[in-house]
Amino acid sequence: MPPDELTLQPIGFIRTEKKPLKFNARHQPDEHQAETNLLEMLPGDKYQKALKDLAGFDRIWLIWWFHRNKDWRPEVLPPRGPSKRRGVFATRSPHRPNPLGITPVQLIAVKKGHLVLGPCDLVDGTPVFDIKPYIPAYDAFPSAKAGWIAEVDAALAAPPAYxxxxxxxxxxxxxxxxxxxxxxxxxxxxxxxxxxxxxxxxxxxxxxxxxxxxxxxxxxxxxxxxxxxxxxxxxxxxxxxxxxxxxxxxxxxxxxxxxxxxxxxxxxxxx
Ligand SMILES: C[S@@+](CC[C@H](N)C(=O)[O-])C[C@H]1O[C@@H](n2cnc3c(N)ncnc32)[C@H](O)[C@@H]1O
Structure with missing residues (x-):
């Protein structure tokens, strides 16, 4: 029988100016901001070794936990588009059954004990579980269909009605x-x-x-x-x-x- 619970341990925590107040983290990272953030790794040689060869990647995936969320909902109201509920798995909402976040963040520098990162959408103190290199050849499919998001983007591209x-x-x-x-x-x-x-x-x-x-x-x-x-x-x-x-x-x-x-x-x- 597979276990019904798995235990994950953070490898580090995000340090950012975005304090966990309701209003000041972006829904997605704002790539136009000249912003830097830190991922402070937990102490230990093992983590330092695990960062070897990461310098040279422009971006990394962060896999992290929406640790400030208490609940989840099968349907959520996304911030963009008409006031319409969507299935949570068709959204990037934080209110998920396992509140895992993913962010392909810019890697600015690999230092001893921490990474310097570009703009991100994580609030201060967010636990990070994993880092993977962002590999455009594997991870980017620019012509893939984007469902209801593409419809909302098309509506937003039209001239404003008011x-x-x-x-x-x-x-x-x-x-x-x-x-x-x-x-x-x-x-x-x-x-x-x-x-x-x-x-x-x-x-x-x-x-x-x-x-x-x-x-x-x-x-x-x-x-x-x-x-x-x-x-x-x-x-x-x-x-x-x-x-x-x-x-x-x-x-x-x-x-x-x-x-x-x-x-x-x-x-x-x-x-
Ligand atoms: C819309 S989610 C998208 C997250 C991620 N890029 C993804 O696709 O999984 C981003 C929002 O999550 C919220 N957030 C960031 N860190 C959080 C945390 N540790 N706990 C709960 N909410 C968080 C912020 O309000 C931010 O605007």
Missing amino acids: TVAYAPQAAEHLNWLRDHWSIDFRDRLQELLARDPSPHRTRRIRSRRGELFDIGCGAWFAVFKVEGQAITVLHFKPAFPLKFLTDPSRPEIPDKNAQLAFRALWPKLLD
Whole structure:
């Protein structure tokens, strides 16, 4: 009888600026970022020997564990495309029965005790189980069909169906966030809303009371309305309630000081 449980041990852990907060890891690595990350190997000569001959490969596969996931779902709502559930095995969702991730990451350098890697989609502290060389002749099949993803890509290549404009108050908030806090949501809003402003859980678009909607942007919400094909963003507001922002046991809230400053400047926009 084959065993119904297998035991795997990590060979190392990822060290990255992407802390395990909800908003700041990419869905797939952003290859345009000049970003470096480390894979810290567990100590021991054996691992060091196992890295021999790896230098010279541009990329390696990392096989890793979505260690922050607690559950899995047979059907998931992918972040891209229409609001439609897909079988988890037809997606790259983290919510899998065995939450294994794979990433073909750039290998920048092999050092003693660690690898220097390019952009990756793993959060800090993620356990890595295995490394394999990425071999284009074996691993790349550029003309292979990509099912529903190809359909979504084709739809995304079409011109956007909606226009996105900013009411004076939203423009004031955007400028304030950019000038005082170096936070800018214009690209995200254009990319997501101009395609499809309908409610979507992973795109964080919700219907609110009346004709209004909001969309989560990092630690903020943008409130908007839709008239025909015209979207108007009315204002922004902080996503975190005051009791979280002032709770010293929650130091890791993103944009905490910016959210507090916003509350002081625009106290009427918080509900
Ligand atoms: C969509 S998955 C794709 C993963 C991988 N490229 C794959 O195909 O298996 C990437 C997302 O997983 C999440 N993630 C990264 N490390 C994680 C971890 N250790 N535990 C849970 N979620 C993680 C991040 O939010 C990231 O945006």
